Amino acid sequence: MPRFWRPLARAVTYTRWLHLLCASVVGFACSFVYPGLVDPDFGDWLTIYAIPVALLVPAGLVPVVRRAEGLQARLMLFPGGHARVAGSGEADGVSVAPSASWRDRGRTALWLVLRHLLGLSVALFSGQAMALVLELAGASVGQHVDSTWRFAVTGTGWWYAAGIPVVLVAMLYGVAGAGWAMARLAPLLLGPSAAERLAALEERTEQLLERNRIARELHDSIGHALTVAVVQAGAARAAGDPAFTERALDAIEETGRAALDDLERVLVVLRESERPASTRPTLQDADRLLDSARAAGAKVDVEVSGPLEKVPGPVTREGYRILQEALTNVLRHSGTVPVAVTLRVADARLVLEVRNPLPPERGTGHGGTGSGLRGVRERAALLGGHARTGPVGDEWQVRVELPVA
Structure with missing residues (x-):
């Protein structure tokens, strides 16, 4: 026309x-x-x-x-x-x-x-x-x-x-x-008006933060489950032992079920914004992570001190995800090595530390894209704490300190 x-x-x-x-x-x-x-x-x-x-x-x-x-x-x-x-x-x-x-x-x-x-x-x-x-x-x-x-x-x-x-x-x-x-x-x-534009900007910021949080949740949960499944399957194939294979399959099944629960919870939040999300895991549920890592072949030693049950909800939930990411990195990049986990509540702070030996072929780095460690630092910063990740001597260390007051 x-x-x-x-x-x-x-x-x-x-x-x-x-x-x-x-x-x-x-x-x-x-x-x-x-x-x-x-x-x-x-x-x-x-x-x-x-x-x-x-x-x-x-x-x-x-x-x-x-x-x-x-x-x-x-x-x-x-x-x-x-x-x-x-x-x-x-x-x-x-x-x-x-x-x-x-x-x-x-x-x-x-x-x-x-x-x-x-x-x-x-x-x-x-x-x-x-x-x-x-x-x-x-x-x-x-x-x-x-x-x-x-x-x-x-x-x-x-x-x-x-x-x-x-x-x-x-x-x-x-x-x-x-x-x-x-x-x-x-x-x-x-x-x-200026006030309405500011409110719209704040709403948009909240939406972006929520999307980033959901992305971190999926990264940590699904990434952990897949890492455990890959490690278990490889170990079972190398062992050639029916009893070990049975235990590996049990660990894969349990980890997969937990990942599906996390995925369903996130999808509920995405589909129905008005519906409250189901309860997220906390550090009091950390045994599930530790058992999963042990079932994959890692030798995990845990030291817990202080009133862990009194840690506020946001801190203990984010702490669970940080621990999950740290253990996933160990299995993904170092394999079945000894892991030392410390959970300490003292002086109004939660200290979470995960240490493991660096494999010789890895040198002084863990490799990968670094998105998981970046997520750890972001979680710590959002809660007013700080995180330190990297090699210390011949060990790789993830150390996070979060305020609990």
Whole structure:
């Protein structure tokens, strides 16, 4: 379609036209009371434009009016699916929240006044254009039509019909221009305030943090289960002992079930945001991790001191995941080596330490992408603690200190 005709073929041109015509209702309603629409002069028209302003300004100061205007603007100035959902499309620039400050109320009042002035002008312009079309149609068939057109068409003749499409196109282009102006004004006068933008940014930040937390949960849980399964399967194949193979299969089954439980819990959170998630494992459930590592062939020694059961929920849950990641790294990168685990609660801090010998072929690093260790540091930082990971002498150490007060 040629660009010239495109504005006339777009549905948005006509929804914006309707939006402006709705705004003219207040002006015409007031004019019926005073000064009337019977042969009004220039002063009468000024009165018709001015009187509604005294009503619209107080209305704009009512907080809920901003929500009503925002919804109407979204649906009629920006029609389409995106106009009904925040987060995408042009309509994002229009708020649907009540006024929260006097600045918002002032902007809403100004919006109502400008919409009234432009809407009344468009209604009068459209009415005069349609009246002219009727005059031209009558003149083209040899009749004179008594219309509201301010300047009567003189004479008759079929050639008057040629002016009808010109008038209609001019009218529609005028309407399209007025609708475009309202669409540009809407984000300025009905757009989110600074407080609303800050709230939206905070909500977005919370969503990103939650997504990162879920990603870490899946990485730690599924990664641990797969690592244990791979190590157990390899050890069973190398051992060639039916009894050992049976124990390895039991360990793989138990670890897999635990990973499926974790996966189901995360999927419940993703599917139903209003539904509370099931209980997450804590450090008091650490025996499950330690037994899994031992079943994979690692020699795990554990030292626990202090009231572990009194560690706050967020700390003990994140501590469980940190321990899980540390043990997974041992099995993945060092194999079945001796592991020393320390859990100590003292001086209002939880100290979690995992140490294991570095295999000679690994040198001074564990290899891998480092995403698991980065997750350990992120968890510690979010809780106000700190983590240290890396080689210490001929050992690899993961040491995390978290405040518990």
